[in-house]
Amino acid sequence: MSRRIFKIVIAISILIGIYLYTIRETHTNSFLIISSSITFLILSFGIHGLIAHSLRPKSKGDLIAYPLLMWMLWAVLFLLFVFFVIPIFCPDFLLN
Secondary structure: OHHHHHHHHHHHHHHHHHHHHHOHHHOOHHHHHHHHHHHHHHHHHHHHHHHHHHOOHHHHHHOOOHHHHHHHHHHHHHHHHHHHHHHHHOOOOOOO
């Protein structure tokens, strides 16, 4: 049941991202940065929850590298967000 909820959260965040992409011309850069950041956090929450609930509790407890791998995954997602997603939403963000 929890994996289904996290899949729904991921789908909702992707749909919100697509919606924000289609209306990006009508809003300010501040609104787009804040709303896309919240959408990123929802997507990150869904991905981490899906991965965490896909592992068996016994194997997750024995993995010492599990927290490090989750942190590295979040760091990669954040870098993709900063260097690829934000420039798509606000191409002139650095010029302001």
